[in-house]
Amino acid sequence: MTIMEKPGAHGTLIAPDTLEIRRVLPAPPxxxxxxxxxxxxxxxxxxxGEMTLVPGAECELVWRNDxxxxxxxxxxxxxxxENRMTCRVIAxxxxxxxxxxxxxASDVTFTLAPRGEGTLLTIVHARLPDRASLLGVSAxxxxxxxxxxxLVEGSKPAPFWDAFTALRTDYDQRLP
Structure with missing residues (x-):
């Protein structure tokens, strides 16, 4: 397991406008x-947001982080x-x-790979248009x-907004 796959590991820039973040989840792909x-x-x-898994299909994602x-x-x-965004399936x-x-403005690719009895989930968020977007999506x-x-582990998650706020500050210091 690399440092990026450990719980809580920070995402990294793999290009000036592209974030990669990984997690190993205790569940099959x-x-x-x-x-x-x-x-x-x-x-x-x-x-x-209902998602039709066909290239070209649109979906609306609805965030209610509270x-x-x-x-x-x-x-x-x-x-x-509440925040809403229209997305389109690429592949x-x-x-x-x-x-x-x-x-x-940007694209996201989720890749799942077996890792022992779990799954390595890699998220690559590309074409981020500016630093504010980069910090927001990183956190x-x-x-x-x-x-x-x-949730996958069956444990209680920490308060979302407190984590987000701390992470946004942390990424602001970490990322160029």
Whole structure:
């Protein structure tokens, strides 16, 4: 297990506009795939939204981060209680990879690989348009993956917003 795969490990820049973050989850790829693609499961750690797994299909992701953890923590004043974004499926290879547009500005690829009895989940978020976006998605993916790991492990996740706020400050100091 590399440092990037350990729980809580920070994402790294693999290009000036591209973040990569990895986690090993204690579940087979098929189960992790369900957490990525099933709206009811995905809403528990990231965002709701029905997704048709066909290239070109659009989906709307709906974030209600106040509902991810109990307690939710203190939401930053610059973020609303609900956020929506239209995405489009770029490529799909169940249960190994899924690529989607991330709004109009960037793309995200999820790759799943067996790792022992678990799954290595790698997220690559590319074409981030500016530093503010880079910091937001770095802290966001890190905090959301913390919730996912806890849910898959059957443990209680830490307050989402408190983790996000601390991580946004941390990434601001770590990333060029």
């Amino acid at each position: 098929e189960r992790v795939w369900a957490w990525l693609t099933d709206s009811e499961l995905r809403r528990k750690w990231l965002a709701a 509902e991810l953890t109990d307690p939710p923590g203190t939401r930053p004043g610059d973020i609303g209680d 799909v290879d169940p249960p190994r990879s899924l690529s989607i547009t991330w709004g109009k 966001g993916w890190h905090a959301h993956l913390g919730v996912l790991v806890s």
